Amino acid sequence: MNLTGILIVQLGTPDEPTGPALRRYLKQFLSDPRLIEIPKLIWWPLLNLIILNTRPKQSAKKYARVWDEKTGSPLMHYTQMQTKLLQEKFPGMPVEFGMQIGNPALLETIKKMVAQGIEKIIVFPMYPQYSATTTASAMDCLGQALMKIRRVPAIRFIPPYYQHPAYIKALATIIREQEAKLTWKPDHHLISFHGIPISYCQRGDVYATHVKRTTLSLVK
Known part of the structure; x- marks a missing residue:
């Protein structure tokens, strides 16, 4: 076995x-x-x-x-x-x-x-x-x-999971939990990611694309 x-x-x-x-x-x-x-x-x-x-x-x-x-x-x-x-x-x-x-x-x-x-x-x-x-x-x-x-x-x-439903759901849950603790309602949400040099992306790194897709999935 x-x-x-x-x-x-x-x-x-x-x-x-x-x-x-x-x-x-x-x-x-x-x-x-x-x-x-x-x-x-x-x-x-x-x-x-x-x-x-x-x-x-x-x-x-x-x-x-x-x-x-x-x-x-x-x-x-x-x-x-x-x-x-x-x-x-x-x-x-x-x-x-x-x-x-x-x-x-x-x-x-x-x-x-x-x-x-x-x-x-x-x-x-x-x-x-x-x-x-x-x-x-x-x-x-x-x-x-x-x-x-x-x-x-x-x-x-395990392949990148930037759009996996479970990952997006987990992010959304954390945001909602933190928002519920506020005494005021935010007008906007600012999502921050680690950055990499632009030159890396220009040479083929897909990180920026994956970040955008995570953000779009989260917004939906």
């Missing part, structure tokens, strides 16, 4: 809101060629001599403002909750999560799943809209992890 597991793939989070932890996180994050499409000879000195000597301390202060005393990193906390809730939905399938950056690393999570006897893994990237900077980066990271293990399980990726 082939055991199937679900692997949630998340970007990752620093281990703690400190300068050294942010330096480790940013070094790995900003070294991803999917994210930074600048020639390495130009980017390496900028990253290692300037950015990593100034940004970590600044970023640590911002992370400290959202870091919860009990639950720690918000991203880690909510990823753990998602994993737990998904496990309740699929009690017969082991559900784990791994981070592209930081801990628990994808490699360690996959090793854990393989040790459990899992032979098929459904990979669920936490990126509704496709972008080379996110979804493709997650695929790269997973591929690099698989290169380091001997018994490679069968892999299936």
Whole structure:
């Protein structure tokens, strides 16, 4: 009997809101060629001599403002909750999560799943809209992890779900719940997404298109 597991793939989070932890996180994050499409000879000195000597301390202060005393990193906390809730939905399938950056690393999570006897893994990237900077980066990271293990399980990726009815319904529900807490009715709703350089879109990244389709589906 082939055991199937679900692997949630998340970007990752620093281990703690400190300068050294942010330096480790940013070094790995900003070294991803999917994210930074600048020639390495130009980017390496900028990253290692300037950015990593100034940004970590600044970023640590911002992370400290959202870091919860009990639950720690918000991203880690909510990823753990998602994993737990998904496990309740699929009690017969082991559900784990791994981070592209930081801990628990994808490699360690996959090793854990393989040790459990899992032979098929459904990979669920936490990126509704496709972008080379996110979804493709997650695929790269997973591929690099698989290169380091001997018994490679069968892999299936969940495709982008930017217009999936369940995703749109979840967004609409959150908006309505938050709106119900207001003592006034808003005239407009402003929807904000992460951005990517225009040049990436001009070279074929479909992220902007997916964002527009998510927005149109939500408006309907």
